Amino acid sequence: MGSIEEREIEPSVGQRLLWFLDRYRGHDGALNCPMMCRIRGPLDIAVLRGALDTVIDRHESLRSVFTGGGRGLRQVVRGSEPVDIQVYDLSREPDPEGALNTAVATELATRIDASGGTIRTTLWRVAPSDHVLCLNIHHLVTDSWSCGIVFQDLCAVLERSSGATTELADPGWQFGEFADWQRRALDGGELRGQQAYWRDRLAGLTLPPLPTREAPTERRTALVRTGLDAATVSGLREVARGGGSTLFTALLTLYYAVLHRTTGRTDLAVASLYANRTRPEVRRTVGFLANMVVLRTRIDPRAGFLDAVRATHETVVGGFLNQGVPYQLLPLREAQSAGGRADDIVFQMLAEPVYSTTAGGLDLEVLVPDGVGSRFELELVMVPHEEGFHVLLFYNEGRLDEKFAREFAERYVAAAELVSKDAALSISRVC
CATH class of the missing domain: 3.30.559.30 (Nonribosomal peptide synthetase, condensation domain)
Known part of the structure; x- marks a missing residue:
């Protein structure tokens, strides 16, 4: 489980640049880095929410916000909180797929304010057994490789929720440990x-x-x-x-x-x-x-x-x-x-990407x-x-x-x- 109390960590060199770019070039969602997947099957939203809680709890970056600016920029790792999923039912629209494309485009073009939260979670219901999940994550706390890890973790947790004994892979270093190593490597001449x-x-x-x-x-x-x-x-x-x-x-x-x-x-x-x-x-x-x-x-x-x-x-x-x-x-x-x-x-x-997989009785397909x-x-x-x-x-x-x-x-x-x-x-x- 994640830490209960908030704690501050010093951002990495790369995060400082992204924070600057967020103020300069982030207005059209240019710093959004989404993990999206299509979920087909009998989805229980409560089970999905619990699975996302577990995934986010495992990775400090996904519970981080940012305060200050310039040399005073700080990354604040928050304690564990239930994920807030915005659910939209498009199944009654005349053209559910068209409505989905419009909704996704709007979501991805909308800036994330990293001072209030770095993830926005949306679930669109296209049909009774057809949903699209979007974890729209600020680039300050993720990258393309990380989104793959988030998807793999989600599948593993969903599989466990159905009674399987799937083991979750060790996440290794938390991001703060990487940032500390990077500073030491630069200061100590390792690079x-x-x-x-x-x-x-x-x-x-x-x-x-x-x-x-x-x-x-x-x-x-x-x-x-x-x-x-x-x-x-x-x-x-x-x-x-x-x-x-x-x-x-x-x-x-x-x-x-x-x-x-x-x-x-x-x-x-x-x-x-x-x-x-x-x-x-x-x-x-x-x-x-x-x-x-x-x-x-x-x-x-x-x-x-x-x-x-x-x-x-x-x-x-x-x-x-x-x-x-x-x-x-x-x-x-x-x-x-x-x-x-x-x-x-x-x-x-x-x-x-892994185009499709099965977990917890659901078919999941990565969307790019x-x-x-x-x-x-x-x-x-x-x-x-x-x-x-x-x-x-x-x-x-x-x-x-x-x-x-x-x-x-x-x-x-x-x-x-x-x-x-x-x-x-x-x-x-x-x-």
Whole structure:
């Protein structure tokens, strides 16, 4: 069981940055990180509420709020309290699925005030035996990896509620223990080697310019949706294997290729979130552990795509081995002196989820929403599904126009389709 009394812990370096971004870019739900699932079967809401109580009780982050600001920012871990589930019955609507989509979009676009609570829990009843659950969690206390842990824990507790003897996995460190370790590692020089890597890797970096509007307007996240079919994804997997790498690397290489076409630059930097869970103690820690790294690669337009994949592979592996240095401490001041930010251009590939499972006599299916906002200028997100990938290009409509974003996304998909059939193509011929 969790602690009964409140206690304060010092936030991590990453949380301090997110708190600042929450005030600057959090208005459209850009810092919401939801865990959503569809539940089919005879759902007892009281049993679900009890299961959620158990899950939230296991992880201090999920019981945290934030006070103060700047150097005075504090994370307050609250005692255990019954979860408040907002239940909405959509089953009598003329179009329950349409009503659900509208309700989910509204929920995900609504900001969470982390000073009052970091989780908002909603359950929509679509039919008597069909519900959708959304734990909308502030990014300050979770990340994509953590949402997977929350889902696994929920399934395990629901299974136990039906009489099974399912054991709950040891959560390992609580987030406060990770934050303490990170501070000691930085102060004691444990991350000195990683810091040296980034000083060398990012030396002389200049950021690729995006074709921004001459007169930027108010920031607003917009989205272009497209996709890669199963045949294209299968072909890209084979291309990645041929380059001794992974699908993530091949998809990132395609992003570099389109950015080269867009900016004319061969020295390119793309930011990406890494899980930052190399220590075994944090494999099942719920909290904001993910760390932004800057993946810098030099692209030769005359080189074949496979050669570009190999160059990107070196970059990706270097980022993985040195992902422990908080983004704020990377040597980026010179690169950002012209006004841009190293995280203006972002690439993410979401982990392939467990699509469906059974627990406590219920069928549960993970849902990966695309309605969450983005806090970046241009963010390409690859979302796996059973028939390929959803390709989501988020962009700041205040600085980038829709025509550019749509053409960029279309060019990316066309390049992926070409490469999946002929990896010998040079970068200059890919897009």
